[in-house]
Amino acid sequence: MVRFQNVGMRYGLGSEVLHDVNFELRPGSFHFLSGASGAGKSSLLKLIYLAHRPSRGLVTLFDTDVTTASRNQLALIRRRIGVVFQEFRLLNHLSVIENVALPLKVSGQDWEENRQHAVELLNWVGLEDCIDSSPQVLSGGQKQRVAIARAVISRPELLLADEPTGNVDDVIALRLLYLFEELNRLGTTVIIATHSEALMERFAHPRLHLSEGALLGPLTGPPTQPGFAS
Amino acid sequence: MSWRRRDLALSNDPTQRFLPWMLAMIVYLAGLSLAGMMSLSSAMDRWDTGLKGTVTVQVPTAKAGAADGAVGKLVGILRKTEGVIAVRPLDNRDTANLLRPWIGEGTLVGDLPLPRLIDVRVETEPGPDLAKLRKTLNAAVPGTVLDDHKKSLNHLVSFAHSVEFVGALVLLLVAIAAIATVIFITRTGLAIHHEGIEILHLMGALDSYVAGQFQGQALELGLKGGAIGLAFTAATVGVLSHFSRAVGSDLLPKVELGVLQWLALVAVPIGVTAIAMLTARITVIRALQRLP
Ligand SMILES: Nc1ncnc2c1ncn2[C@@H]1O[C@H](COP(=O)(O)OP(=O)(O)OP(=O)(O)O)[C@@H](O)[C@H]1O
Ligand SMILES: [Mg+2]
Numbered sequence: 001m002v003r004f005q006n007v008g009m010r011y012g013l014g015s016e017v018l019h020d021v022n023f024e025l026r027p028g029s030f031h032f033l034s035g036a037s038g039a040g041k042s043s044l045l046k047l048i049y050l051a052h053r054p055s056r057g058l059v060t061l062f063d064t065d066v067t068t069a070s071r072n073q074l075a076l077i078r079r080r081i082g083v084v085f086q087e088f089r090l091l092n093h094l095s096v097i098e099n100v101a102l103p104l105k106v107s108g109q110d111w112e113e114n115r116q117h118a119v120e121l122l123n124w125v126g127l128e129d130c131i132d133s134s135p136q137v138l139s140g141g142q143k144q145r146v147a148i149a150r151a152v153i154s155r156p157e158l159l160l161a162d163e164p165t166g167n168v169d170d171v172i173a174l175r176l177l178y179l180f181e182e183l184n185r186l187g188t189t190v191i192i193a194t195h196s197e198a199l200m201e202r203f204a205h206p207r208l209h210l211s212e213g214a215l216l217g218p219l220t221g222p223p224t225q226p227g228f229a230s
Numbered sequence: 231m232s233w234r235r236r237d238l239a240l241s242n243d244p245t246q247r248f249l250p251w252m253l254a255m256i257v258y259l260a261g262l263s264l265a266g267m268m269s270l271s272s273a274m275d276r277w278d279t280g281l282k283g284t285v286t287v288q289v290p291t292a293k294a295g296a297a298d299g300a301v302g303k304l305v306g307i308l309r310k311t312e313g314v315i316a317v318r319p320l321d322n323r324d325t326a327n328l329l330r331p332w333i334g335e336g337t338l339v340g341d342l343p344l345p346r347l348i349d350v351r352v353e354t355e356p357g358p359d360l361a362k363l364r365k366t367l368n369a370a371v372p373g374t375v376l377d378d379h380k381k382s383l384n385h386l387v388s389f390a391h392s393v394e395f396v397g398a399l400v401l402l403l404v405a406i407a408a409i410a411t412v413i414f415i416t417r418t419g420l421a422i423h424h425e426g427i428e429i430l431h432l433m434g435a436l437d438s439y440v441a442g443q444f445q446g447q448a449l450e451l452g453l454k455g456g457a458i459g460l461a462f463t464a465a466t467v468g469v470l471s472h473f474s475r476a477v478g479s480d481l482l483p484k485v486e487l488g489v490l491q492w493l494a495l496v497a498v499p500i501g502v503t504a505i506a507m508l509t510a511r512i513t514v515i516r517a518l519q520r521l522p
Contacts, residue, residue, distance in 0.1 A: 051432055053522045072436060074522075079434030091426050093239035102237065106435040 001027045001158060001189050002048060007057030009043055016055065017043050021215045023208060025191070027157070030184045031218060032200045033193040035210030041193040042086055044210065045160050048191070049083045050074055062157070079107050082156030084164045086193075088147040090135040096146050097122065097131045103154045114153075121149045124179065126172075140167035148176060152183060159183060161192045165199060177203055237430055238423045240447045245418045250455035252411045253506065257459025257499045258466075260404040264498060265467050267397035268491045274390050277383060283315075285360065287348040290373035297346050300371045307370055308350055313358030316351040408502050412509040416444055420517050431521050441514040448510040449503060456499020463495060 002025040009018040018040045025031060033041050046052040047059055050066060059066045061077055069077070082103075090099050101111070101118045122131055125145040135143055144167045151159060159180065165173035177192075177199060184190045191208075194200065200207060206218040240246055287308070289300050301319050308317045325347055352358050364376040420427065430440055471486045487495070 049432060050522060051428075075434045075436050077434075078432060083432060089425065089429050091237065091429065093242070094237070102430075103433045105237070106430060106433045106439060 001025050001029075001062065002191075003058075003060040004047075005058040005060075007047065007054045007059055009040075009047060009052065010055045011043075016213060018047075018210075018213045018215075021057070023215060023218065025189060027189055028184070028187055030181070030190045030203075030205040031192070032203075032205055032207040033191055033210065034195070034200060034207050037195070039210040040213045041210055042162050044208075044215075045083070045162055045191070045193060048158075049081050049160055050078055079103070079154065080157045082151035082154065082159045082188075084144070084147050084151045084159075084161035086162035086166070088135075088143045090143060090146055090150075092134060092136050094135075095132045096127065096135060096138070099135060099146055100149045100153055103150060107154065118149075118153060121153055122146075125149050125176075141169070141172060144168055145172070145176070148179070152179075152188075155186075156188060158189045159191070161190075163193055163195065165194065165196060173199065174202075236443050236446065238419075238426045238443050240419055240423065240443065241450075243415075243419055243422055245415045246447065246451065249411065249415050249451045250458065253408065253452055253455030253499075253502055254458035254462070256404050256408045256411070257456050257502050258462045260401055260502065261459060261463030261495050261498045262466060263397040263400040263404070264494060265463065265487060265491070267394050268487060268494065270390050270393055270397075272486075272488075274387060277386060283352055283354045285350045285352055285376060285378045287350060287367065288375040288377060289346040289348065289371060290375075300374075301346050301348065303370050304348060304367055304374065307366060308348065308363075311358055311363055311366075313353045313356070314350060315353060318349045320347045320349055322346075405502075405505060408505050409509050412448060412506045413513050416448075416510045416513040417517070419444060419447075420514065427518075428521065431518070437515050437518045440518060441511045444510040444514045445507045448506040452503030452506040453499070456503050459502075460496065460499050463498070467495075 002023075004021045004023050007018065007021040008016045009021075010016045021044065033044065035041050043052070047054055048061070050061075053067070062080060064073065064077060066074065066077070091102070094102070097115070097118050100122060101114055104114045104118075105111070119128075119131065122128055125148060127142060127145055127149070130138060130142065130146075135146060138146065144164060148161070148164060151161070161180070164176055164180075168176065173196070180190050180192065181203070204220075206220055208218055209216040287304060289297060289304060305317050305319055308314055325345075360376060360378055367374045367376060427440055467487065474486070
């Protein structure tokens, strides 16, 4: 599903923020992506959701080498990936439900058939009262839930979430994690970048740990505990 | 309910609000120069058909009595010349009528020492040997001038052609102005909506989908601006044709357009809109190439 071979990444002409990253994720797996702030979690996710190209190495997604794929092939791969951005990135002039349904519109699907689906999803994340609001009037945690609904509405095969619980209270954080687990059970491969040691302990999924641009793992526990590195 | 709004709030951009007025001006300029060129080319056709196959013989002004004899002599020669179809000597009143557009009504015309004119219709192909005829006529009545209008017509036609050239140049410049304006405004829009465009891109939108947003906007603004520009063009052409009818001169190009020519004017805003859409599309797709 996702394979990195000797991948390095830099922004512009800067020094590498990721180097020699090697890992492979099987379909249907669930991983946490951990690491200190600035370790490169968001950067690694950007490589996977094709917002950035690796400066070296080989990235393979859905058995396609992304460096040789055509623009249209890349667009089709992007449609199979749902992303919850760290900064949400909602479109403010669209209503909440329009934001949520946008991936369907972009892939040319019918609105009538999907509206109910979008409503159900908003119910699920507890935003049934905000369907027609502008995202501008929502709190950080509410925006985050809109972003999550948007990421999952097209039932992506791969779900990436960058700090999805950073702005919500513990109860909602748990509910979101249960939602991700639910999607995972339905077959979605999930990668969640997080700082929260508590969440990672509670949901015992293997973790990819980044330390200054180098990847450790997958690990089954915190990287400081010796003997857990595989 | 269907997908209601555009994904990008392009219509809120200050630059987008000024685009229809720019396009209106562009359509107006293009429409006027096109109308001018079309009137001119109709006028040229009229001059051409009006003057083809006619020559004018000008008898030198002489004492009133002598002129009539000279005219009679010349008419006799002309009638016998091969290739001449009809000969009609003009009397002073006819000549005065011809001059009226320049000099106007009144007693003045009668007092002028007017040259006597003979209107001659000739075959166009092959036509009489004008050089020989000119010699013969001059031998009969010295000072006789044979005018086949070629010189004056040539001058008019080359003048009309240069005016047409200027008109075509204006059309070209106007098209370039339209393209440059749309490129500038689209680039501004791309910068303002950079974030939204990137989101669409990351969701898997094709480049043509994103370009479609800008194209749709260009269509809307192009039609809006085009309608305004066309309305002003029609009003201006209407006023000018009213005045040109009032003047009523045969020589001035009549500003009067036929159905086809009006259709050509209507095609201007449509053409400008198409240029705007195409320009927006190409600009956006080229810019998107920079995204991974
Ligand atoms: N757009 C960018 N241009 C240049 N450098 C960047 C950019 N984004 C991130 N970086 C740099 O790349 C490194 C990794 O950043 P990244 O955002 O991937 O870290 P992170 O692990 O997601 O941190 P956080 O937990 O704070 O979100 C940092 O040193 C950062 O300064
Ligand atoms: Mg980050």
